[in-house]
Amino acid sequence: MNFYKIAVGVFAALLSFGALAEGGGDRTFALMMERNEKAMADYAAKTDKPAPEVQAYRYGMRLDIARVVNVTPPVRSCNPVPSRMTYEDSNGKLNTLEYQVMGVCRNNGG
Numbered sequence: 001m002n003f004y005k006i007a008v009g010v011f012a013a014l015l016s017f018g019a020l021a022e023g024g025g026d027r028t029f030a031l032m033m034e035r036n037e038k039a040m041a042d043y044a045a046k047t048d049k050p051a052p053e054v055q056a057y058r059y060g061m062r063l064d065i066a067r068v069v070n071v072t073p074p075v076r077s078c079n080p081v082p083s084r085m086t087y088e089d090s091n092g093k094l095n096t097l098e099y100q101v102m103g104v105c106r107n108n109g110g
Contacts, residue, residue: 028075029082036072040086040096043069049094052086057099064089077103 037054044051067088075081080100087095 032072032075033082033084036070036084036086036096039070040094043086044094047094049092052094052096054084054096054098057097063087063097064091066090066092069094074101074104076105078105079103 041051065087068085069088070084070086072084074083079102081103082098083101084096084098087097089095
């Protein structure tokens, strides 16, 4: 009886990993970005500042980062994944920057 319970548990775990590998990662990224947007809107309201608009990072952009407010946590992936950083510039304005980072992968030392 215990063997069957363990087998069912292992099978369920394998199915969940398979779902993540087949597009579940996209849902994970979307959820992560939604949570970041909500947290930054809440922060902006608490500090009486306008909510930041998301800006895509371009190589060579000049950034004026006085204080980092939030960075989305790394996700498990062996590919580049989107990430966001919200910061205050030297004028106190909130900015959110979206860029690509390498996901946390057992194959790349993460």
